[in-house]
Amino acid sequence: MSGSINRIYALVLRHIHIWRSSVMRLVDSIYWPAVQMVMWGFLTQFLRPQVSFMAQAAGILLSGLLLWEVVVRGNLSLSIAFLEEMWSRNLGHLFVSPIRSWEMATGIIVVALLRTLLGLIPVSLMAWAFFGFSIYSLGLPLLAFFLILQMFSWSVGLAMSGLIMRVGQSAESFAWAAVFILMPISGVYYPISVLPHWLQPLAYALPTSYVFEGMRSILLERTAQWHLLGLAFVLSAVYLVVGFQIFLWFFRSSRRAGSLLTQGE
Amino acid sequence: MPASPSIDVRRLRKVYGEVVAVDDLTFAVPRGAVLGLLGGNGAGKTTTISMLLGLLEPTAGEIQVLGVDMLRHRYAALPRMNFSSPYVDLPHRLTVRQNLQFYGRLYGVPTLQRRIVEIAEHIQVADFLDRQTGKLSAGQKTRVALAKALINKPDVLLLDEPTASLDPDTADWVRTYLKDYQAETHATILLASHNMSEVERLCDDVVLLQAGRMFDRGSPRELLERFGREDMEQVFLDMARGRGRGLESLRKDEAAQ
Numbered sequence: 290m291s292g293s294i295n296r297i298y299a300l301v302l303r304h305i306h307i308w309r310s311s312v313m314r315l316v317d318s319i320y321w322p323a324v325q326m327v328m329w330g331f332l333t334q335f336l337r338p339q340v341s342f343m344a345q346a347a348g349i350l351l352s353g354l355l356l357w358e359v360v361v362r363g364n365l366s367l368s369i370a371f372l373e374e375m376w377s378r379n380l381g382h383l384f385v386s387p388i389r390s391w392e393m394a395t396g397i398i399v400v401a402l403l404r405t406l407l408g409l410i411p412v413s414l415m416a417w418a419f420f421g422f423s424i425y426s427l428g429l430p431l432l433a434f435f436l437i438l439q440m441f442s443w444s445v446g447l448a449m450s451g452l453i454m455r456v457g458q459s460a461e462s463f464a465w466a467a468v469f470i471l472m473p474i475s476g477v478y479y480p481i482s483v484l485p486h487w488l489q490p491l492a493y494a495l496p497t498s499y500v501f502e503g504m505r506s507i508l509l510e511r512t513a514q515w516h517l518l519g520l521a522f523v524l525s526a527v528y529l530v531v532g533f534q535i536f537l538w539f540f541r542s543s544r545r546a547g548s549l550l551t552q553g554e
Numbered sequence: 555m556p557a558s559p560s561i562d563v564r565r566l567r568k569v570y571g572e573v574v575a576v577d578d579l580t581f582a583v584p585r586g587a588v589l590g591l592l593g594g595n596g597a598g599k600t601t602t603i604s605m606l607l608g609l610l611e612p613t614a615g616e617i618q619v620l621g622v623d624m625l626r627h628r629y630a631a632l633p634r635m636n637f638s639s640p641y642v643d644l645p646h647r648l649t650v651r652q653n654l655q656f657y658g659r660l661y662g663v664p665t666l667q668r669r670i671v672e673i674a675e676h677i678q679v680a681d682f683l684d685r686q687t688g689k690l691s692a693g694q695k696t697r698v699a700l701a702k703a704l705i706n707k708p709d710v711l712l713l714d715e716p717t718a719s720l721d722p723d724t725a726d727w728v729r730t731y732l733k734d735y736q737a738e739t740h741a742t743i744l745l746a747s748h749n750m751s752e753v754e755r756l757c758d759d760v761v762l763l764q765a766g767r768m769f770d771r772g773s774p775r776e777l778l779e780r781f782g783r784e785d786m787e788q789v790f791l792d793m794a795r796g797r798g799r800g801l802e803s804l805r806k807d808e809a810a811q
Contacts, residue, residue, distance in 0.1 A: 292662050299659030303645065306652045310686070373645075381642035382702070385607040386660040387632045544611040547570065550604055550642065 296388045300396030301403075304370060318366065318408025322358045326412050329354045330420040348422045349508050353477045355413055355424050356434055356504060360468055360475075360497060362408050363442025364449070366401035368464045371450035375458065381550050390540060394533055397450070398443050405439065427504065430513045434500045437518065440525035441496050442468065444532030451539030455548060476501045496521040496528065558621055560585045560710050560742035561606065566615035568601055568766075575601045576766045579615070583759070586740040590753040592786070593763030594794055599746035600641075601766070603712050606744070607637055619710055631710075633661055638703035639714035640696070646688025650679055650698050653687055654705055661706035669705065677701040677731070693724040700728065704735065711743045717752060729755055750786035760786075762793050769793050 308315055329350045374380050383393070417423045425431060449464035474488060475497035481489055492498045499521035506514050543549050559582035566579040576598040583589040591599045604610035606617055608628040617624040622631035644653045651670065658666040674680040677697050682690060687698055696716075703711060716732070717725035729752055736743055736756075747753055753760055754774045762769040762777070770777060770793070774786055781789045791797075 295662060296660050299656050302659075303648065303652070303656045306649075307645070307647050310647050377645040377647070378641075378643040379645050381609060381639065382637070382644065382657070383660075384609055385632065385635070385637050386657065387629055387662065388660050389629060541611070544609065547568075547601070547604065547610045549609045550600070550639075 296392050297396045301399050304400040322412040351422050357477045359438040360442045362405040363439045364446045364468045366404035367446030370397040370400040433518045437521045437525045440529050444528035447532035448535040451536035455539040455543050496524040562618040564616040567613045569613045587758045588743040590757035590760040591746040597763040598766040634709045636703045636708035637712045638699045640718045644687050649684050651683040657702050658705050673701045714746045754786045
């Protein structure tokens with residue numbers, strides 16, 4: 290086990306060294322969430338005196354935005370952590386070293402988590418400083434929301450990393466955009482009941498839907514629906530296992546096709 | 555009872571669609587020997603090395619390294635192996651020291667800092683240990699790649715064209731170092747190359763590959779005698795231009811007699 294921890298630590302440390310050598314690589318983690326937060330913050334300020342719903346729960350848009358960014362940044366951070374190995378044409382060395390697939394997946398998940406926190410904590414503080422809104426007012430459920438959304442984003446990131454490993458960097462743009470297709474049915478800014486009936490079962494198959502419903506429940510009714518969060522947690526865990534299996538499937542497929550040595554810049 | 559070979563390959567085959575990259579390849583490398591895989595572009599050298607390392611799944615055949623079935627339990631052997639190739643880079647943005655620390659940790663090297671100092675002195679990379687790997691010259695990068703390949707003092711070292719695109723001075727240094735390392739550690743080395751002087755100088759045994767098949771096999775001296783040539787370059791040209799007969803056809807003749 291200590292060997293596994295040492296290898297995971299090596300992978301994490303390798304990415305921290307890269308961040309230290311090129312701070313610009315971290316800037317995008319803050320830049321886009323910050324721009325969006327400012328835009329939605331001003332929109333909230335504009336709507337608050339005119340829309341009674343907004344007066345009741347002023348933070349509902351900013352909460353939705355910041356929590357959705359947890360999904361987007363989680364997926365992007367994980368994909369970038371994997372792509373770093375491809376960009377540096379390092380996959381060959383990595384896969385012939387004793388690091389196992391699950392250790393590699395765990396390593397890049399830790400890297401993605403750090404990168405997400407490095408990006409979103411400053412933005413959440415900016416929301417408090419500029420618009421007087423604190424996401425931390427969600428209280429303890431915020432931790433559960435964060436964990437569920439991160440796990441789900443990692444599952445997408447692992448599947449996308451596997452796809453890139455198999456078909457090459459032509460799949461990169463798909464990896465960036467993959468989670469956005471889920472945004473309309475996750476109820477980020479509106480309740481799931483708004484969706485057509487036939488789409489609602491699909492929405493409830495996603496853990497994200499429960500998180501955003503839960504968020505609205507806290508902001509509008511001051512109640513935390515823990516049983517739904519429990520369900521969302523189980524769903525996220527299932528997705529994470531499936532995401533890892535997809536990654537492994539692409540890895541085995543790449544080994545058969547011989548694409549591990551040829552991928553690179 | 556003879557010691558089991560370090561590398562034992564049996565009836566190895568790799569097919570991509572309709573292209574047969576490696577076909578029915580069988581060879582063994584005794585512990586402490588240096589085997590050269592010699593062949594032109596597309597002969598199957600890199601494919602064979604990739605299969606030995608587990609980067610590529612064979613279509614058929616068996617591979618054992620250090621007594622471990624590489625197709626099923628490769629993680630048992632990987633900590634005792636290492637690899638270098640000009641076609642696989644080390645992370646550019648890491649310094650040489652960070653790269654060696656990274657791979658040292660992956661390979662579970664004990665007393666890693668001491669090992670880095672030791673290998674840096676041996677491979678002569680101490681002067682640029684704290685420079686970014688991507689900013690080094692080709693010769694310096696080759697030394698760093700070699701340092702990475704030796705960081706865990708491997709029992710089995712796989713080298714894919716270790717002196718490709720190097721100037722003669724650096725290439726000579728690499729060959730001398732490998733020769734000394736092998737003599738000192740008795741490591742088993744498998745070397746893919748199309749540099750004849752390199753093969754002649756380093757290898758105890760040579761497998762000639764042509765279109766994925768074993769064309770001939772023997773020590774450089776045996777091959778020179780068999781082909782009636784003075785150097786390995788002529789042997790290679792005979793094979794490439796269809797002038798040599800190859801081991802298989804000689805055996806068929808012997809069997810017929």
